[in-house]
Amino acid sequence: VFRIKFMRDLRLMVKGLIAGVRTLALAFVLLFAVLYVISGFAAMTIGNSEEVAKIGLDGFFYNIPASMYTAFRCFTGECTTNDGAPIHSLLADVFGLPFIACYVVSYMLVTMGIFNLILAVYVDITMKAAKENDAVTAEQYSRESIRIARTTRELLKKFSSAYHVFHEMEDSVKHSNTIDWMKASVFTEEGMDKIAITKELFLLIIQDRVVQKLMDDLDLPPDRANLFEIIDADGSGTLQITELLHGLLKIRGEINKSDAVATLLATRSVQTLITEMKADTNRKLDTLRSELVEQLTRLRKSSINRTLASSKVEEEKQKPPAPAVLELRLPCKPSACEEDPRIPVWPASPTSRMND
Incomplete structure (x- = not known):
């Protein structure tokens, strides 16, 4: 029963x-000695008083055991008579200030001194026991970790050996559905990183009794036929040794609250990542959309300009050529032709030459 987790306290x-126990026994001896001294003094003084007998309190102090019981009751809060009257008040009325002073001193000595001392020592012993328990728990945890590491190592060696045997004697293994573990035991841990265990090989390996015992030692769930799908998180159809190791260590033991919280936090992290990717993708799509609209606008403008230019060229080609205009000018005198060289010069006559 004490091994249950909630029974730890x-x-x-x-x-x-x-x-x-030893400290409490010594504390009880000390308390008994103090009460014995106080009760002996009370029995000799209060128990022999006639005034105490008149008020009916002689039965509480007639001997040492009765005085010790009465003193213990007064120190623990039950200092009353059978009728409910307070004993210390009645005795204070009879003996006055001396009784009050002795009662206060003895009460402070026992209640504030011895009781608190017992409590402090007991708490100290309990704390030491708790520290020792933590040390023992840490040692047990260390031993448990070593045991789990060794068991996991043996289990991985079984998977590695079966992988090598299965690939070397594939035909015989398929027909017999068994693995020769005597031959498999000769393999070592070398090349474990290159091992890829398929589902068929996994189901074949877990049928062995030694493997089942190792899985029981690791506290794996009994539904071991479905472990392959659970461990193969990426859905590749094969298990690497590291993937198998991490999966087995995660599955072993009871389901804790931290497992559910870790799954929830991982899911929220993925949701946040997807939301950020979606926002980033939307921003990029908006940018691409705006750039595409600008490019389309430019292409439309350039296409329209090219169409207009080509239409103008076609119109120019389709127009008939303009008729040539013949410009005739009369010949002029040389003095007038100097102004316009295009006008032909009138030849001078002999008479004009003579006049000149």
């Missing part, structure tokens, strides 16, 4: 109680 208290 009870186990710690029981262990602290057992560890503090």
Whole structure:
């Protein structure tokens, strides 16, 4: 029962109680000695008083055991008579200030001194037991970690050996559906990173009794036929040794709250990543859309300009040629032709030459 997790506090208290038995026994001896001295003094003084007998309190102090019981009751809060009257108040009325002073001193000594001392020592013993328990727990955890590491190593060696045997004697293994573990045991851990275990080989390996015992030692779930699909998270159809190792160590043991929280946090992280990718993709799409619209606008403008230019060229080609205009000019005198060289010069006559 004490090995259950929620019984850890009870186990710690029981262990602290057992560890503090000797201290508690010594504390009880000290308390008994103090009460014996106080009760002896009370029995000799209060028990022999006639005034105490008149008020009916002689039965509480007639001997040392009765005085010790009465003193213990007064120190623990039950200082009353059978009728419910407070004993210390009645005695204070009878004996006055001396009784009050002695009662206060003895009460402070026992209640504030011895009781608190016992409590402090007991708490100290319990804390020491808790520290020792933590040390033992850490040692047990270390031993458990070593045991798990060794068991996992043996299990991985079984998978590695079966992989080599299966590929060397594939035909015989398929027909017999068994693996010769005597031959498989000669293989070592070399080349484990190149091993890829298929589902058929996995189901064949877990049928072995030694493998089943190793899985039981690792506290793996009993539904082991479906472990391949659980461990093969990427859906590749094969298991690498590292993938198999991490999967087995994650599956072993009971389901804790941290497993569910880790899954929830991972899911939220993926959702956040997808949301960011979606926003980034939308921004890029908007940018590409705007650039595409600009390119289309430019292409349309250039296409329109080219169409207009080609239409103008076609119109120019289709127009008939303009008729040539013949410009006739009369011959002029040389003095007038100097102004316009295009006008032909009138030849001079002999008479004009003579006049000149």
